[in-house]
Amino acid sequence: MHKLSGKIILELKDVDYTHPSNSDASSEPALRKINFKIREGDSVSVIGPSGCGKSTLLRLLNRMADPDNGRIFYKDKPLKEHDVLNLRREILLVPQEIYIVPGTLADNLKIVKRDEEITDDELHHVLNSVGLGSKPLHLDSTSMSVGEKHRLALARAFLLNPKILLLDEPAASLDLPAARGIIDTISGFHEKFDNTVIMVTHRFRLARRIGGSVVMLDKGRIVETAESLDFFRNPQSPQAQRFIKDAGED
Amino acid sequence: MALIYANPGKWIPGLRLQQMENIQQLTYFDLLWAFVLILIIGIISVWESLKFERDLAIGVVRTVLQLTLMGYFLKYIFKLDSFWIILLIMIVMLIIASRTAQGRLRNKKVHGSQLLIGLSLGVGATITTIFAIMLTVSAEPWWAPQYLLPLFGMILGNGMNSVALSGERLQAELNHRRIEIETLLALGYSAHEASKHVRRDAIRAGLLPSINTMMVVGIVVLPGLMSGQIISGVDPTLAVKYQIMVTFMIAGSRGIASWLLIRLMLSRYFTPSHQLKYWIL
Numbered sequence: 001m002h003k004l005s006g007k008i009i010l011e012l013k014d015v016d017y018t019h020p021s022n023s024d025a026s027s028e029p030a031l032r033k034i035n036f037k038i039r040e041g042d043s044v045s046v047i048g049p050s051g052c053g054k055s056t057l058l059r060l061l062n063r064m065a066d067p068d069n070g071r072i073f074y075k076d077k078p079l080k081e082h083d084v085l086n087l088r089r090e091i092l093l094v095p096q097e098i099y100i101v102p103g104t105l106a107d108n109l110k111i112v113k114r115d116e117e118i119t120d121d122e123l124h125h126v127l128n129s130v131g132l133g134s135k136p137l138h139l140d141s142t143s144m145s146v147g148e149k150h151r152l153a154l155a156r157a158f159l160l161n162p163k164i165l166l167l168d169e170p171a172a173s174l175d176l177p178a179a180r181g182i183i184d185t186i187s188g189f190h191e192k193f194d195n196t197v198i199m200v201t202h203r204f205r206l207a208r209r210i211g212g213s214v215v216m217l218d219k220g221r222i223v224e225t226a227e228s229l230d231f232f233r234n235p236q237s238p239q240a241q242r243f244i245k246d247a248g249e250d
Numbered sequence: 251m252a253l254i255y256a257n258p259g260k261w262i263p264g265l266r267l268q269q270m271e272n273i274q275q276l277t278y279f280d281l282l283w284a285f286v287l288i289l290i291i292g293i294i295s296v297w298e299s300l301k302f303e304r305d306l307a308i309g310v311v312r313t314v315l316q317l318t319l320m321g322y323f324l325k326y327i328f329k330l331d332s333f334w335i336i337l338l339i340m341i342v343m344l345i346i347a348s349r350t351a352q353g354r355l356r357n358k359k360v361h362g363s364q365l366l367i368g369l370s371l372g373v374g375a376t377i378t379t380i381f382a383i384m385l386t387v388s389a390e391p392w393w394a395p396q397y398l399l400p401l402f403g404m405i406l407g408n409g410m411n412s413v414a415l416s417g418e419r420l421q422a423e424l425n426h427r428r429i430e431i432e433t434l435l436a437l438g439y440s441a442h443e444a445s446k447h448v449r450r451d452a453i454r455a456g457l458l459p460s461i462n463t464m465m466v467v468g469i470v471v472l473p474g475l476m477s478g479q480i481i482s483g484v485d486p487t488l489a490v491k492y493q494i495m496v497t498f499m500i501a502g503s504r505g506i507a508s509w510l511l512i513r514l515m516l517s518r519y520f521t522p523s524h525q526l527k528y529w530i531l
């Protein structure tokens with residue numbers, strides 16, 4: 001369990017979001033009346049079945065999109081009052097789908113800093129921290145495995161050392177042992193730098209492994225928030241109970 | 251083949267009309283022969299399910315009708331001798347060209363794209379035409395329709411292809427590179443920086459035909475205007491000078507129109523807060 005005494009760094013108040021659509025058919029809201037607070041240094045797992053709004057929620061936090069209603073505060077200031085480009089480097093989103101630059105491993109890391117040079121030492125260092133230490137910098141990035149690509153995405157994020165790290169399914173489509181490896185890398189980073197980590201996953205085992213607190217979404221609503229240990233031992237909402245039971249069977 | 255290339259020259263009245271009697275005559279039978287080529291495209295279209303047959307048929311009918319009517323129309327306009335009528339015709343030409351280019355965009359969800367296309371085409375064609383007027387033989391008056399209309403038409407036609415190619419490419423690249431753009435935005439890149447590759451590829455697509463033409467012009471391709479002039483008895487070295495000028499002008503209008511369109515259109519895909527409007531992709 002992580003520091004519970006930290007200051008509130010992020011707060012959502014009555015946030016609604018509906019994906020805009022060009023057709024006239026009004027679509028269902030992806031998020032409804034979302035309220036929660038995140039403390040500095042906490043690690044939060046956002047869980048829930050596929051399509052419940054997890055990715056949408058993350059995208060609101062670094063302003064890839066803005067809520068239709070409600071407000072989001074970062075460091076007690078409305079999100080919109082921060083400079084958006086700086087904000088996105090402080091609240092960093094690692095999207096689920098990983099963009100690989102055609103080129104070398106080094107090319108792929110260097111997109112993180114547009115103006116500043118990054119030394120090879122820094123690159124080696126960050127590759128070590130994500131378990132890619134044995135890979136040469138000139139490695140052809142297209143030859144990397146899915147797991148390695150996930151680690152590359154983490155390495156990019158670690159280079160920026162954000163205040164808040166938003167991870168969208170950081171171990172998607174990996175088998176459980178490989179996924180656990182990724183989660184442990186994230187935990188290591190979190191403990192070392194005391195950043196706030198918000199991780200989206202639809203696999204409750206990964207949420208349990210990273211610890212901290214849990215927010216469970218269902219059909220765009222928060223159905224339960226709890227400390228990780230309590231949540232998995234004693235889920236309160238029927239949705240959470242079903243979610244854990246279903247996941248336990250596969 | 252030379253005849254087919256030469257054909258458009260016949261319709262360009264900027265040539266010395268008094269020499270038209272010397273022009274090699276083209277019969278309707280010759281045209282039928284050329285039509286065989288269209289049939290071949292039709293067969294390819296059916297064979298490869300390009301779904302081009304309908305457009306092709308309409309295109310053939312329109313080519314014949316429009317050009318024939320244009321011939322008579324031009325003859326009439328030249329007699330009228332009015333600047334305002336010429337200007338009006340040019341505006342109508344611009345509108346038709348914009349609509350045609352717009353029709354080729356697969357995604358019509360971008361608000362006001364018709365206007366953006368018209369604007370880019372208009373600016374590109376106008377700037378280039380002003381250059382042309384300043385450069386060409388001092389016509390009397392400067393807007394003499396025998397020179398202005400065919401010139402403007404040629405510039406506009408190329409510009410239209412260019413914006414259609416660029417616009418089409420822009421939409422394809424935005425879809426294709428959505429993950430790239432959003433990853434870069436999420437790393438704190440501005441919309442302008444994040445769409446650099448999209449912009450590059452889209453502008454290039456509009457300019458490429460011009461660059462390719464410049465590489466082979468005079469070797470593989472004998473341009474219509476030049477062939478027409480030579481056939482009608484103009485000194486080949488003079489015809490060549492005209493052709494060089496026209497080639498540069500076409501490249502210029504293509505470049506300006508594509509660049510402007512892509513700049514304007516890309517801005518429609520992002521909010522001021524550097525968010526990609528993914529719902530109009």
Ligand SMILES: Nc1ncnc2c1ncn2[C@@H]1O[C@H](COP(=O)(O)OP(=O)(O)O)[C@@H](O)[C@H]1O
Pocket residue numbers: 019020030048049050051052053054055056057528529
């Ligand atoms: N780009 C989009 N356009 C329209 N609707 C979307 C888009 N992305 C997600 N949605 C809808 O929003 C809801 C939540 O999606 P998402 O946040 O991706 O869920 P999750 O990440 O939990 O699987 C779903 O109903 C989904 O269909």
Ligand SMILES: [Mg+2]
Pocket residue numbers: 054055056096168
């Ligand atoms: Mg998702």
